[in-house]
Amino acid sequence: MTAARFSTFELLLLQSRDQADSAALLLLAWVLTQQGPVGESERAHLVALTGAFRHGHELTPLLEIAASQDLGAIQLAAEVLQKELHGETSRAFLRLAVTLATEDAEPTLANHHILRFLADLLGVSPPEFAALYASQAGRPLSEPADPSRSDYWQRRERGSRERRRERQPDAEDPTEHAAEQESRASRREQRAEARRQAREAKAEAKRQRQAEKEEExxxxxxxxxxxxxxxxxxxxxxxxxxxxxxxxxxxxxxDDRERKQEHRDDRSQRSRAGNEGASHVHQRANAPDPRIRSALVVLGLEPGASRGEIRKAYRRLAQAHHPDRFHREGEAIVASASRRFQRIRRAYDFLMKVS
Structure with a gap:
């Protein structure tokens, strides 16, 4: 059976001593992260506001979830909060959210919508929420800026121009202006050098990969x-x-054929000569038959050689001059070996026949 897999916030809820407090803390952290970077002072302020919460776990995981805009976790926290908070407890939670959103400045555009979302989630009507906001923040709830309106972008452009003007050097101080220009030139050179080094490193890495490919x-x-x-x-x-x-x-x-032939020859000779011993080739060689002498010369034998000697000589010469031994030497050598082998074979057959 496959084990269930839980998200970080689901695990925190399972381990929490009070799930409603854990859900409320995540939504408050969501409001806090929308105001800007969360430093130690903002973190301490959130801890102070939620000191009575009974969640029983660290604040860091919730801040990380809120900063990552984990909508699944935020939706789960909203569902828990909608189920658990009612009446005065829901309004107390909204006061904490308003405090975090308006502590140092006007709420951001995101927090304007988050606060209205939380009020609607907890069943607080818009007029009631406006009164709660005014009593908690000390100023009335204004309408959030509308990015679809031209004045929204005009204000942003004016603010951008003011920030650029603040960054520009004072025209009345040429020394400071020159130093700033020199600093900018130095930074440009450093960036150019960094880009050049990056290109060289990239080219070197490419050459290295190519060399590795070639080696492979x-x-x-x-x-x-x-x-x-x-x-x-x-x-x-x-x-x-x-x-x-x-x-x-x-x-x-x-060998089998020779043994059979020898056996037949022996029987025939015994039938002709009775108990007389086997005939020898020298008896024939003494006769004036040039064919016997020629066959003996081919096999390298002397007159009077026995059948066993003839057979041994034939085997030795056949093994030495067989054409298969010269199949790599060329056609001419193979043909010559074949002719020698045929002469040896004919001489052997003739001597075995007449002996």
Missing amino acids: KARQYAEREAERRRKQARREAERERQRAERETQRERRR
């Missing part, structure tokens, strides 16, 4: 190349293994 590409290419070489080596090894296996199988088949 090179590393990936090296890895791919190494993997390709490993795969190629494995394929070559597999082909070599298969070739050796085929050669072994061919040798086994030849």
Whole structure:
């Protein structure tokens, strides 16, 4: 089951000893933050006004919620306040809100609307709220400035011009004016230098990222190349293994055929000669048959070689001159090896036949 997730203000309400006081404190903090930055004196003033509250938690989280304009938390606080405050308690709360909004100056445009919202929330009629405001602030409740009217912006423009005029140097003091101009020029140079350094840092970071990308590409290419070489080596090894296996199988088949032929020859010879021992090639070699002598020369044997010696010589020469051993040497070398192998094979077949 998924655990419920609560907002900061919801957790404060759950931990509060009096939820109505916690909700009222958040709305008062909302009014206070709309008047301007909240310093230590404003914070102390709010603590003094709400000293009788029984919320039992720190003020800082509520000020942070109010400053962040968390409308969800503000709406929840308004609902709690509307449910819990009635009659004189609601009017006491409005007096605190008016005090915070009018302590040092006229309420801001935002607080004009917030105060009216709170009065309407707690069921206080506009005439009653106007009387409460006048008694608490010591002056009548004026209409808030209307940004849709031209005089609102004219007043703002006049105030802006006055502030600019206050910041301008005194024309009658050229020394101060020159110092101000020099200070401005220095600040402009500092800003230009800061921008230049920022551009250089950005360019350096870009070069660094590009170098890292190139390095990463090179590393990936090296890895791919190494993997390709490993795969190629494995394929070559597999082909070599298969070739050796085929050669072994061919040798086994030849050995089987030779053993069978030898067995047949032995039986035939025994039937002709009885208990006479196996004939030797030298008996034939002494005969004037040049084919036997030529075959013995091909196999590198002397006249009188036995069938076993003929077989061993053939295997040795066949392994040394088989064309498959030269498949990487070129077609001419392979063809030459094939011719040598054929001569060796014919000599072997002939000697095994006549022996």
